Amino acid sequence: MHRRVLRYLAILIVTGFCATTAQALRPKDGRDTITEGHRIYDRACVWCHGTEGKGDGPSGWSIGRYAAPRPRDFTAESYKLRSTPSGELPTDQDLFRTITQGIPGFMPSYRSLNEQERWQVIAYLKSLNPAFEQEQPTPMVLPSPPLFPSGNGITNGRALYAKYECRTCHGDNGAGDGPESKAGHLRDAYNLPITATDLTDPSSFKNGATPHDLYRSIMTGLDGTPMPAYADQFAGQEEAAWDLVWYLQSLSGQPGR
Amino acid sequence: MGRHRVPVRRNRVAIEREKDTDLRTHSIGATIVQTVAGLFVVISGTYDMSVQTAEAIPAFARKYALNCTTCHTAPPQLNTFGERFLENGYQLPGTEDGGITGKKNLGDLSLDDFAHYTGVRLRGNVLRAHNFKQQNPPGAESGTVQNKSELGFPEVFSLFTAGTLSKDMGFFAEMESNLEEGATGIERAFITFNNVGGENIANIRIGKLDPSAVFSFSTLRQQLEFIGESTNSSTDAVQRAGLFPLATAAKFYGLRDRSGTVISPYAPSLYNAVAETGVEVRGRPFGDWFMYQVGVLNGSNEGFGDSNKGKDFYGAIRLDYARSANFSASLSGFAYLGNSNATVFDGTRNVDANWNRYGAAAHLRYKMLDLHGMYTLDRITHAPTAALSNFDTTASGVTVALDAYVTNRTLLSLRYDNMDAGGDLTQRTSQTFAGMQIKHYLRSNVALYARHDLNLRRAEEGNAAARNLRHAVFVGIDISY
Known part of the structure; x- marks a missing residue:
C-alpha cells in the first residue's frame, strides 16, 4: 500500500514536472505573451524587420541593397520558408525553425533566445498579420526517406532535374549559374533581382540542407521567389522526389543514396 | 578592422619613405595613373562578369x-x-x-572554431600620386615634395580576434603590421563585461580601446583610409599634408607630449584616438533612444607605462532614432578633459598644459545613403603665459562624409575636411580637403578602389607646408577574410 502511494506520487511529480516544463517552453497565446514577444522583438528583430514588421528596419536595406532578399515583411503573406502548400501561411513550427536556425547569409540563428522567448516572438509576429487569426496553416505530409531507395536513385534524380528544367535557374551542375540566373532574369515578389541557389554549397541553403529540408523545399517551393512548388508534379509518386533529393545532395559531394 | 596606425608619439606620422632614386616625371606619373586606373576599370568589370555570387565572410560574419x-x-x-x-x-x-558561443575544451577545438574568432585584413595602395604647387621648396627634404607616382604593395595587414568568452563577457584584440611605418604591434586589445546590473545598464570595456567606437562619428570606420603626412626629419615641419578626417586630428602645430615629442597635427587623438589605455562604461538604461558613455584613460599618447600626472576623463551622450522605414539617425556630443596631457614650449623648456576637446556629431542613414559628420573644438588650458605669446590655444575641425551605393557593388564615398589649426603661429596651416573614392566590390570581401583628394584652399607656391599639396590620387585594394 505504502509502495503504491509512493509510485503514484512519483508519477504525479514527473507528470507535473513535464507539464510545467512544456508550459514554460510554449506559453499560451494571449495578450501577455504578445506583449513580451513585442518587447523581445524591439530589442532583437526591429533592426531589420522594422517597428511595424514590414521588413523596412534601419538595417534592412543594406542586407540585399539593390537585390533580394529583403527582410521578411510580417504583414504580408507569401512566406518563403514553410512546410505548408504554396500560397499558405507557415505553421508555428516553421516560424520557430527559421528563428532557431536562421537563414544562412542573411539572418543569424537566434538560439540565443531561449525557447520561451522564441515562442513569444512568434506570437507577436502572428499578431502583425490578421490572416494568422483567420487561417489554420496545415503542414504538408513530409514522409521519411524510404528505407530501401530505388537502386538508381541518383540517376533517376538527374533525369528529374532535367525533366523539370531545374538547370534553367540552377545550371547544369547546380552551381546556380543557369541561363536565367546568369542573364539576371530572376526576380522576387518585390521585383528585385535574385540569384538561384548554388546547389553545390549546402551551407547557403536558406531552407536547410538535410534531406527533409530539400524535400520540403521541392514540394512547397519558396513563395515570393521564382522557385515553384512541385507537389503537383510529384503527386502520387512522392518516392521519386526522394530521388531528386539524393541527386541534389550528390551535387555537393554528399553521399546521397 | 584596423587602419593605418597613427603613432602620435613619433615625430612623423606615417612617414613617407621616399626613394632617392625616384626620377619619374609628372607626365610619366600621370601616364601611370591613367594606366592603373584603366586597369582598375577593366579588371573590376571583367571580374564582375565572372563572379555571380558574393558570399562574404570575415570573422563575425563567418x-x-x-x-x-x-x-x-x-x-x-x-x-x-x-x-x-x-x-x-x-x-x-x-x-x-x-x-x-563559449569556449570549447582545447581538445574539442577545430580549425573552423579558430576561424570563427579570427579574421584578417590586407589593404593599401598599389599606386599613389601626389601633385604639388611647387616642387621641392626650401625647407623640404629632397624628393619628398615632388610630383610623382609610386607603385607599391598593400601595406597594412591586420590580424584580429574577437568574440565572447562566456555570457556577457567578450574580448577583442587586433594586431597590425604596417609596412609604410615599419611598425608591428597590438593596435587595440580589450575585454568587455556587458549588461552589468541589468539589460544594457552598463557595458564595460577595459584595455587599449578606441573611445569613439560607439559615437555617431567613429574614427576607425571611415571609407577613405588614413594617408600619412610627411614631415621634415630634422625640423618636424610638415612638408606634405596628411589626408585624415581632420575633425579627429590633433590640429595643433608645435604641441608636444610629456616626453617632449612633437604631436602630429594630423594624428587622431584624445576622444578620437585610434586607441588609448583605460576603462569606460556605457549603456542605454532608459531604452534605445539614449546612450551614455564615461571613461578614464591613462592620457593622450600614454602607453601602459603612464607618465601622466593625472588621468584624462571623457563623457559622451548619444540620442538615437530608429523607428522609421529604412532610416536611422543619431546625434552625439562629447567632452574630453585632459590632465597635463601635453606640453608647450615656453622659450626655455616644455611645460605642462591641459588639452581638452569638445565635439558634436550626427549620423543619418537612409537606404543607400550614409551621411555622418563631426565638429570638434580643441582648447589648451593651464599653459604658462610665456608660452602663449606665439601659440594659438584654440583649434577646430570639421569632417563630413557621405557614402552611397550607386550600384549593388559600387560604393561612392565623398568627404569634406577642414582644420582651423592652432598652436605655433609660425607653423600652423589651416586647410580644407575634399576627397572622393569609388570602391568596387569584386566579392563582398574583396574590393578595389580609386581615390582622389583635392586641396580646396589655394595652393601656396613656395610653401613647403600642407597647402602646397594640390591633389593626390590613390588606387588600392582591400581584402578581408
Whole structure:
C-alpha cells in the first residue's frame, strides 16, 4: 500500500514536472505573451524587420541593397520558408525553425533566445498579420526517406532535374549559374533581382540542407521567389522526389543514396 | 578592422619613405595613373562578369554564417544592427549568447572554431600620386615634395580576434603590421563585461580601446583610409599634408607630449584616438533612444607605462532614432578633459598644459545613403603665459562624409575636411580637403578602389607646408577574410 502511494506520487511529480516544463517552453497565446514577444522583438528583430514588421528596419536595406532578399515583411503573406502548400501561411513550427536556425547569409540563428522567448516572438509576429487569426496553416505530409531507395536513385534524380528544367535557374551542375540566373532574369515578389541557389554549397541553403529540408523545399517551393512548388508534379509518386533529393545532395559531394 | 596606425608619439606620422632614386616625371606619373586606373576599370568589370555570387565572410560574419552587410552598410562602417551588436559585447542585439558561443575544451577545438574568432585584413595602395604647387621648396627634404607616382604593395595587414568568452563577457584584440611605418604591434586589445546590473545598464570595456567606437562619428570606420603626412626629419615641419578626417586630428602645430615629442597635427587623438589605455562604461538604461558613455584613460599618447600626472576623463551622450522605414539617425556630443596631457614650449623648456576637446556629431542613414559628420573644438588650458605669446590655444575641425551605393557593388564615398589649426603661429596651416573614392566590390570581401583628394584652399607656391599639396590620387585594394 505504502509502495503504491509512493509510485503514484512519483508519477504525479514527473507528470507535473513535464507539464510545467512544456508550459514554460510554449506559453499560451494571449495578450501577455504578445506583449513580451513585442518587447523581445524591439530589442532583437526591429533592426531589420522594422517597428511595424514590414521588413523596412534601419538595417534592412543594406542586407540585399539593390537585390533580394529583403527582410521578411510580417504583414504580408507569401512566406518563403514553410512546410505548408504554396500560397499558405507557415505553421508555428516553421516560424520557430527559421528563428532557431536562421537563414544562412542573411539572418543569424537566434538560439540565443531561449525557447520561451522564441515562442513569444512568434506570437507577436502572428499578431502583425490578421490572416494568422483567420487561417489554420496545415503542414504538408513530409514522409521519411524510404528505407530501401530505388537502386538508381541518383540517376533517376538527374533525369528529374532535367525533366523539370531545374538547370534553367540552377545550371547544369547546380552551381546556380543557369541561363536565367546568369542573364539576371530572376526576380522576387518585390521585383528585385535574385540569384538561384548554388546547389553545390549546402551551407547557403536558406531552407536547410538535410534531406527533409530539400524535400520540403521541392514540394512547397519558396513563395515570393521564382522557385515553384512541385507537389503537383510529384503527386502520387512522392518516392521519386526522394530521388531528386539524393541527386541534389550528390551535387555537393554528399553521399546521397 | 584596423587602419593605418597613427603613432602620435613619433615625430612623423606615417612617414613617407621616399626613394632617392625616384626620377619619374609628372607626365610619366600621370601616364601611370591613367594606366592603373584603366586597369582598375577593366579588371573590376571583367571580374564582375565572372563572379555571380558574393558570399562574404570575415570573422563575425563567418561565426554567425552571415554576409558582411548584416552588420555593415559597407565595411568598416556599421549599420544600426552592427552598432548594437558592438555595444552588446559581440552578442546579437537583445540576447546574451555568450554561453552558446563559449569556449570549447582545447581538445574539442577545430580549425573552423579558430576561424570563427579570427579574421584578417590586407589593404593599401598599389599606386599613389601626389601633385604639388611647387616642387621641392626650401625647407623640404629632397624628393619628398615632388610630383610623382609610386607603385607599391598593400601595406597594412591586420590580424584580429574577437568574440565572447562566456555570457556577457567578450574580448577583442587586433594586431597590425604596417609596412609604410615599419611598425608591428597590438593596435587595440580589450575585454568587455556587458549588461552589468541589468539589460544594457552598463557595458564595460577595459584595455587599449578606441573611445569613439560607439559615437555617431567613429574614427576607425571611415571609407577613405588614413594617408600619412610627411614631415621634415630634422625640423618636424610638415612638408606634405596628411589626408585624415581632420575633425579627429590633433590640429595643433608645435604641441608636444610629456616626453617632449612633437604631436602630429594630423594624428587622431584624445576622444578620437585610434586607441588609448583605460576603462569606460556605457549603456542605454532608459531604452534605445539614449546612450551614455564615461571613461578614464591613462592620457593622450600614454602607453601602459603612464607618465601622466593625472588621468584624462571623457563623457559622451548619444540620442538615437530608429523607428522609421529604412532610416536611422543619431546625434552625439562629447567632452574630453585632459590632465597635463601635453606640453608647450615656453622659450626655455616644455611645460605642462591641459588639452581638452569638445565635439558634436550626427549620423543619418537612409537606404543607400550614409551621411555622418563631426565638429570638434580643441582648447589648451593651464599653459604658462610665456608660452602663449606665439601659440594659438584654440583649434577646430570639421569632417563630413557621405557614402552611397550607386550600384549593388559600387560604393561612392565623398568627404569634406577642414582644420582651423592652432598652436605655433609660425607653423600652423589651416586647410580644407575634399576627397572622393569609388570602391568596387569584386566579392563582398574583396574590393578595389580609386581615390582622389583635392586641396580646396589655394595652393601656396613656395610653401613647403600642407597647402602646397594640390591633389593626390590613390588606387588600392582591400581584402578581408
